[in-house]
């Protein structure tokens with residue numbers, strides 16, 4: 001590969017041919033501001049529309065300023081990022097962006113995390129000389145998961161890249177022109193009426209407050225203040241790997257114990273863990289897989305393979321819209337969130353001796369799709385939902401700050417039992433490949449009756465968008481597929497449609513799995529954060545004394561005292577679901 005020598009602000013480096021000026025600047029640690037640019041290299045996410053021009057630089061021998069994010073570096077190129085001309089150009093770009101931007105930072109959900117606000121502050125923009133531009137006053141679109149406030153859109157197109165190129169959902173695209181230009185679904189429909197999966201990946205990358213989560217943190221406060229209710233909380237695996245990032249703790253630090261302590265101080269009556277329900281999911285999904293596999297190998301045509309994991313509600317809605325001919329292929333196991341809710345409002349309410357209506361189940365999730373999932377009608381009993389309120393990792397961080405809890409100074413505390421215990425198989429649900437690895441650990445022992453000596457299935461780990469692995473389980477050589485990101489899932493499912501043989505497939509809607517979920521602390525384009533979160537979850541797994549779901553003593557007790565056995569009638573009633581054919585637009 002030919003290398004280019006580039007000098008930026010007097011510092012010289014070499015970069016491979018094909019690199020941009022921005023790539024070279026990053027290598028030299030020269031800061032160039034960006035807004036529309038987004039490049040998550042390992043995940044092959046690249047928004048390079050060069051529409052905002054905040055990244056302009058001077059290039060020796062070139063008359064116009066050049067956008068650093070989209071201008072190829074050339075050999076012996078000399079670049080200046082800190083001239084008065086550059087400074088003034090960037091200031092003008094910001095003033096123009098702000099000219100028709102609502103100035104309601106005080107009440108904006110993105111305030112403090114908004115990339116436009118940060119730049120306006122950095123460049124000392126104190127007035128708006130181009131004021132007077134027409135504001136669009138676009139209606140707000142509120143779905144169960146997401147709020148679209150298009151008056152704040154700066155047309156960077158990052159959301160389109162995520163929704164259309166990465167997720168292949170095709171929900172968002174630019175419509176109208178000039179001041180009325182917005183990013184919207186076809187016919188400017190509401191998100192809730194479209195094929196939107198609620199994955200929240202558009203929210204995760206929107207630099208401003210145009211796309212934000214539907215915040216339910218005040219509903220949690222209301223529930224906690226209601227003395228008639230018993231309020232319990234569950235926390236998803238990926239939350240503990242990222243929550244600290246928003247609370248002053250170094251990325252890559254597990255905050256499981258501090259999180260439990262903070263939830264106790266917030267006033268929850270019992271602190272439980274979705275990891276418990278992840279172990280339960282493996283019991284049901286793993287048993288279903290073995291049942292289907294055995295029947296399939298015995299020639300039963302009704303036993304469909306590959307089994308598809310069903311714990312990601314973004315993925316579930318995606319296949320309901322896009323693969324309606326395959327609705328009998330996914331596992332019928334509910335997601336861990338919904339399994340937890342169903343068990344809490346039956347088994348645990350019975351243990352407490354209270355009616356389910358008196359119990360409020362709050363979920364803390366890395367995920368915006370879980371807000372939509374909890375509202376699906378099939379997850380309610382007589383109008384009372386199994387899960388009452390879902391907040392994201394970001395919302396929990398805000399609640400902790402709002403309640404003035406010194407998170408960093410908290411001691412490590414434990415979850416409560418019986419719904420707080422988990423094995424090492426559970427935390428890895430939060431990372432791509434983790435669900436299938438957890439399932440293999442249990443399926444192996446259930447199928448062979450032998451002890452699995454090496455529990456780490458390295459072949460199913462890693463950030464490749466689509467992975468294929470062959471795993472020996474007793475006499476069976478199983479072909480496993482893993483995809484993260486819905487575009488990769490579509491590719492894998494199309495291979496199944498074309499006849500390629502797989503026995504089991506794991507899909508997570510978000511790049512990297514739930515560690516990269518739409519409700520996690522904003523990564524602001526820093527892919528290293530996802531790697532650090534992954535490390536936390538694998539370390540948590542390795543550090544557990546028990547690492548196979550079927551070893552969880554409280555799961556064993558749950559089956560003994562309440563459910564009977566995996567796939568029993570009661571298990572089916574409480575822990576399994578069905579899917580619906582949905583429209584394609």
Ligand code: SF4
Nearest residue numbers: 163196197199200202
């Ligand atoms: S939530 Fe996901 S599917 Fe819905 S608009 Fe955003 S990126 Fe597209």
Ligand code: SF4
Nearest residue numbers: 153154156157159206
């Ligand atoms: S909604 Fe956000 S991400 Fe999408 S174009 Fe507008 S500012 Fe960019």
Ligand code: SF4
Nearest residue numbers: 312314367510514517
């Ligand atoms: S991958 Fe995880 S965070 Fe993303 S939609 Fe699925 S369950 Fe939610």
Ligand code: FES
Nearest residue numbers: 050052053055069
């Ligand atoms: S960041 Fe380069 S043009 Fe927007």
